[in-house]
Amino acid sequence: MIRVSHLHKSFRVHRRDAGWxxxxxxxxxxxYRVIEAVKDVSFTIEKGEIVGFLGPNGAGKTTTxxxxxxxxxxxxxxxxxxxxxxxEQKPEFKKMMSLVMGQKSQLIWDIPPLETFLVNKAIYxxxxxxxxxxxxxxxxxxxLAPLLDKPxxxxxxxxxxxxxxxxxxxxxxxxxxxxxxxxxxxxxTQENVRRFIVDxxxxxxxxxxxxxxxxxxxxxxxxxxxxxxxxxxxYDGDLSVLTEKLAPYKRLEVRFSRLxxxxxxxYGEVAEMEEGTVVLRVAREAAAETAARLLERFDVRxxxxxxxxxxxxxxxxxxxxxx
Ligand SMILES: Nc1ncnc2c1ncn2[C@@H]1O[C@H](COP(=O)(O)OP(=O)(O)OP(=O)(O)O)[C@@H](O)[C@H]1O
Numbered sequence: 135m136i137r138v139s140h141l142h143k144s145f146r147v148h149r150r151d152a153g154w155x156x157x158x159x160x161x162x163x164x165x166y167r168v169i170e171a172v173k174d175v176s177f178t179i180e181k182g183e184i185v186g187f188l189g190p191n192g193a194g195k196t197t198t199x200x201x202x203x204x205x206x207x208x209x210x211x212x213x214x215x216x217x218x219x220x221x222e223q224k225p226e227f228k229k230m231m232s233l234v235m236g237q238k239s240q241l242i243w244d245i246p247p248l249e250t251f252l253v254n255k256a257i258y259x260x261x262x263x264x265x266x267x268x269x270x271x272x273x274x275x276x277x278l279a280p281l282l283d284k285p286x287x288x289x290x291x292x293x294x295x296x297x298x299x300x301x302x303x304x305x306x307x308x309x310x311x312x313x314x315x316x317x318x319x320x321x322x323t324q325e326n327v328r329r330f331i332v333d334x335x336x337x338x339x340x341x342x343x344x345x346x347x348x349x350x351x352x353x354x355x356x357x358x359x360x361x362x363x364x365x366x367x368x369y370d371g372d373l374s375v376l377t378e379k380l381a382p383y384k385r386l387e388v389r390f391s392r393l394x395x396x397x398x399x400x401y402g403e404v405a406e407m408e409e410g411t412v413v414l415r416v417a418r419e420a421a422a423e424t425a426a427r428l429l430e431r432f433d434v435r436x437x438x439x440x441x442x443x444x445x446x447x448x449x450x451x452x453x454x455x456x457x
Contacts, residue, residue: 135309135341136179136202141211143172143197171197173365175211181308182339184331186346186356186373190452194365195345196235199311202343203233215309229258232302236314239294240301241286247297248282251304258305265304272300275330292323299330312344316351328354349444361451369451377441380450384421386414386428387438394432401428410435415442 149165172194179185189195200206201213204220204227213220218227234240241250255265273279276296281289289297295315302310312331316324328351335342346352352359352373359376361369369376386402389411398404401424402414416424421439428434441447 135181135183135216136177136343137212137214138178138198138202139176139212141172141175141198141201141213142170142209143194143201143206144209145169145171170365172201172208172362175362175365175367177360177367177370179341179343181341182335183358184335184342184344184355186344186352186359187362188345188352188359188448189362193362195362196313198362199233199313199343199345203231203311204228205233229305230307231309231311232305232307233311234298234302234313234315236295236312236317239286239298241294241297243287244285246283246285247278247289247301250286250297250301251282254301254304260305264306268304268306269300272303275333276300277326292319292326295319295323295327296330299327303334306338308338308340310340310342312342312346314346315344316346316348324348324350331355349448353444361448363452373444376451377444377447378418381442381447382418383415383442384418385438385440385442386416386421386425387436387440388412388414388425388428388434389436391433391435 146166146168149167175194175198187195187198197206201208202215202220204223207221215227216230218224218230220227220231241247242253251269254260260268273282276299278296278300281293281297286294286297299315315331316327319327331342331344332355334340342355344351344355357373358371359369359373360367361376383402385405391410393407393410393412398412398414402416402420404412405415406413414424425437425439429437
């Protein structure tokens with residue numbers, strides 16, 4: 135569905151040092167600096183996949199998404215989305231995809247969401263029956279009924295985000311680019327939005343590329359992740375493989391009736407210790423056996439074996455640069 139080959143994007147920006155003298159000098163002499171935001175990125179995404187696109191601030195995620203959505207022209211390289219070249223902005227292309235940016239609203243501020251939806255109906259030339267049917271479905275799924283006729287500016291962030299998603303989906307796009315769709319939302323609304331994305335993807339086989347700083351989004355939604363750092367793709371594959379590769383240990387959280395006074399290094403590396411609980415880092419293959427040993431020797435109230443937190447795995451990927 136999405137094919138990207140040797141994609142590059144550079145921006146030419148004015149170079150100017152601070153100070154008024156520099157500002158005056160700048161009137162005559164203009165220096166430029168080139169920022170290579172995306173460097174030689176290639177990937178393919180098949181129909182119906184949900185792929186997480188991760189990277190630290192300024193890594194090149196939004197720039198890539200904007201190129202995929204046809205808002206930016208690549209410096210070089212090729213992109214096709216559903217067979218279309220995005221930057222040509224053919225009407226058929228616009229009808230088959232949608233871009234949702236958590237930081238930017240596509241709803242018209244002073245009118246109720248329903249009226250923005252009607253504007254979109256006209257823009258995308260959606261026929262009456264399909265519009266009614268889709269709106270009904272989205273209203274139900276996103277619980278929009280009480281919001282549709284309130285002015286957008288009076289909605290909370292979470293309510294607005296649900297309406298943003300509806301606005302983006304009214305024309306039933308096959309490809310969805312979601313840039314930070316849960317940013318700033320409370321935990322409950324984040325979960326609702328995640329559940330909606332999963333259900334929607336399952337039902338309509340929508341292809342989804344998603345960026346998020348919330349690892350909860352990524353863990354809940356994506357089996358596959360792509361990691362970009364300084365404009366380069368440094369990982370593209372299964373999230374579980376990444377975890378195993380970069381964090382080849384498990385976290386054993388053990389709660390005791392009374393914390394025993396022992397040399398923990400015999401069991402693993404202590405990550406945390408407080409009151410009656412100790413968290414140990416233990417090699418993956420030794421986790422089950424270590425848990426059994428602890429259960430046998432001590433008065434254990436509860437024991438939990440978990441993968442390391444995703445934040446830690448992703449942070450390691452950034453440090454290691456090349457995965
Ligand atoms: N229009 C522009 N002009 C100049 N430089 C730009 C422009 N847009 C992006 N950049 C630069 O390109 C690089 C990549 O930016 P981009 O917004 O794609 O990163 P990002 O991974 O989405 O970061 P974030 O997580 O902070 O949103 C950054 O160095 C940014 O400053």
